[in-house]
């Protein structure tokens with residue numbers, strides 16, 4: 001699966017898209033997260049471009065002048081709406097959108113997830129109804145994050161919408 005090795009950067013303003021791409025398992029750095037690395041806010045285009053080059057990432061942006069500076073490494077998104085963006089990325093990069101917790105990355109920090117083998121270990125991090133309603137949980141492997149994921153209503157909703165938006169073409 002070549003496309004899973006694809007590494008991405010999402011420009012500022014694309015926070016929701018970032019979340020989605022990570023859930024689909026794509027290694028995605030959000031431009032706003034580079035503020036910590038470069039200690040500057042907002043991170044200027046030339047530094048985002050430099051980071052993209054150094055880490056061999058494709059840069060996804062809604063900023064046309066920025067895109068013009070990095071045509072060989074950039075993807076320019078038109079219009080609005082995360083599903084519209086996903087469609088464009090599917091066309092341009094051949095991305096696939098299967099939502100499986102096993103392959104997902106943490107939506108908050110882009111780290112890989114691991115399955116929680118004993119849900120009692122994370123009981124104090126969940127509300128009671130979630131704890132009792134679900135048996136399978138995944139947790140971010142980044143010790144500073146440790147966000148927990150499960151196939152809740154939010155995930156089911158994304159799956160349903162994906163089906164509607166990518167009906168016949170998907171698989």
Ligand SMILES: [Zn+2]
Pocket residue numbers: 106107108109110111140141142145146147
């Ligand atoms: Zn995380």
